[in-house]
Amino acid sequence: MVGDDAVIEGATGSWEVVIGLEVHAQVISDAKLFSGAATAFGAEPNTQVSFIDAAMPGTLPVINEACVAQAVRTGLGLNAEINRYSVFDRKNYFYPDLPPNYQISQYAQPVVGPGMVRVDLEDGSVREVGIERLHLEQDAGKSLHDRRPDATCVDLNRAGVALMEIVSRPDLRGVGEAGAYIRKLRAILRYLGTCDGNMEQGSLRCDVNVSVRRPGAPLGTRCEIKNVNSVRFVQQAIDYEARRQIDILEGGGEIEQETRLFDADRGVTRSMRRKEEAHDYRYFPDPDLLPLELSDAYIDAIRAGLPELPDQKKVRFVEQLGLSEYDAGVLVAEKEVADYFERVADGREAKTASNWVTGELFGKLNESGREITDSPVSPDDLGDLIDLVADGTLSGRLAKEVFDAMFESGRPPGEIVEERGLEQVSDRGEIEALVDTVVGENADKVEEYRAGKDKLFGFFVGQVMKASQGRANPKVVNDILRQKLD
């Protein structure tokens, strides 16, 4: 199944958009990949820099095992082969934010080999996207061009932080799939706790490979768009780039393989360097580091500690909790949502919990532009609210009113119900009195009903509820009305 946006109609016919993504995911770890310096985001410039990160003479890198474990964990989460033997290479190029003027990366022998991600598409279908490899490498520092009028400053806090480069196969078609893939990959990383997935802070960055071809034709020449830092920008970049390539091809031109930059302000891609200008990185095995050798026991131990991942969770929600595929998919898409839901559903009817979370809660969160992690309603309070409905204290309609008040104030449901006197009335005597009044005031309607106009029953229920200001237990009202009328 291919998304609607996978094919673009050009002037001379249809073109298929083929996309591969290289995602750079910053590893969650206390220390950098080859030094003991800290990795926290947002620290004062150059306060998290070791002698190694600054490439002082005579300093040597030593692999941080925690980063290796994170890469292996991620590889397992991507259903990928873990290579027992991998090698760190030097990628040589000069740039001031790269102090040794080489980046330690993995070239021919990465730590993680082929894998696969299941991407849920909007139409409910699932697409399997191949992962080619995952390798560990160092991040660079940052050049700061705006600090001084006469010079560029360099902040090395990020220099040497561990990155996982996750390379997909060119299996994606269209912007919808590309976006869904990034979101799914991000969710898996966050479930695994190996990357916080924060695109705004640059913890997750994408290079996008785009080519176009006539449906069924061999792959076209691709262009690589560097450093695109949000799902929306990725989609804009692909859309622009695909149309640019189609225009060239339809004009009789040829696509040149090149590296391009995405200009987010103008929504266009610009040539950065052509193939003949491509760097010769002179990769060679880093002689300061030994090859990375992993034992089966090491990998098995990490495997045993893997959390439940979104695909597994979804299956469980459907098969064990009886949720629909759709609801389950929505609930597992973000780890925080799944966690919230599971807390609400704990000991309660799952379908009800799901309805509250995906209905009322999502609605209010959307309205107020909040994330579930800043929800004023805690999962425990929402659970209590559901309990109040289940035990008959609140009617469904009033429960929604109470929920709105909870969302406004952040207060627990019990307090609100008590303060506003919203408890449901189930006392038969009290309700019978209301029924008698309604029946007495509507003698003509009673006649009509008894003559066979069945649907008037709803009218009576409505009148009784109105008389009770909505607090009467509808079940009891029904019950008593049937007694009185039938």
Added chain:
Amino acid sequence: MAELTRLTIAEARDRLRGREFSARELAQAHNLAVEKARPLNAIVLETADRALDMAEVSDKRIANGEEGVLEGIPLAVKDLFCTDGVRATAGSRILGNFVPPYESTVTANLWNAGAVMLGKANMDEFAMGSSNETSCFGPVENPWRLPGNGSPIVPGGSSGGSASIVAARAALGATGTDTGGSVRQPASFTGLVGLKPTYGRCSRWGIIAFASSLDQAGPLTRTVRDAAIMLTAMSGYDPKDSTSADVPVPDFEAALGGDIKGLRVGIPDEYRTDELPAEIAALWQQGLRWLEDAGAETRDVRLPHTKYALPAYYIVAPAEASSNLARYDGVRYGLRVKGEDLVDMYERTRAEGFGPEVTRRVMIGTYVLSEGYYDAYYLQAQKVRTLVARDFENAFEHVDVLLTPTAPSEAFAVGDKSDDPIAMYLNDVFTVPASMAGLPAISVPAGLSKSGLPLGLQLIGKAFDEETVLRTADVLESAAGFEAEPEPWWEMTQ
């Protein structure tokens, strides 16, 4: 006091413990000798005050019975080692007045053992050279001169300053580093013992890198026993160096003095080249007889890939160097020459900062790693390296140690080979194969050439079997009875 500088490390150690003199007195005598030896240009930074301060601490430790194995022993340190708070140059302009705020593991080990630092020794720029003529501080002179001839002789390289200062009796020992022969060849040229340990025996942390897969620290001393004492202190696993070996460090001095009856000594056929001067071939033969006389069995072995080792070395080492030296870019420390833009700054800084030999090797290294050439050069050289190592493994199935000449010539005159890189590189022909295989090897002074300059013989051992190498070297040293010393002409020039 002059006789204090003529002691061996072992003698000085014993007499310090016997309170015959103080560490301070020993340091003072050496400070004076270092000062007198200035005409040799062997020391680029004298640390006389530091030496006295360290010696005073040593005296206290000796008084308290807390002395380390090198307590109070004055040493020179090759300027490739970073020592905390002391300028380190690697013999290059590009480091400017760089003062490292950290200490190399090897020197830290030496100071922990009580050694006293006399100064930083001159060296070929970034350890690239076999004559100590590529230093930005100018050439080092060998204390040895041709009898009746005052023209300067090279001390070998790259640890030429270390060799020169120890041979001049101005330091009891010195650290060197050996990438393709940079400890052993200068030892041979100056009548000293020079030991390159097994790759991984000494940590490389804090040693400015030349070729990471080959660089090893090693001692330059006047006796085999002194080399054993220094190596014991220098060695040890270091978690800060991923390539350092987590193996126990024996007391190497304890390995000396044993007999070598039945020891199998291999003579590699491939080292008998046509170019080998007759007197060196004869000395080699003599060395063989000395070991046989001591009860060793000698036998011929084949190391068929030897002739490829040197060319492969001159691919692998420059390749690694081209990348290791990329960090000297003018951005963070050392020399910066302003330019019109970033690339211009890089180019001017590196053009001005690096000398011609370093520039040559950076260019060779960059070339052999380039796309399209990598397979033909770098990859091929790595295959050769594997074959060279396998040659040694095969040989060591039949023998315990190998005996070869250290260098194909005696020390030559300053300027003799500095215009001919290939002739210079050929100096490493006998030392490079053991470097490529990561094996321990030692040069022992074995005699004088006809013209009166020292010549060394090399022993190569199995990986991490420095004990057999040292034990055999000890026997060779005794048999050779090399007692000659250079005339102290430099003392007269002042």
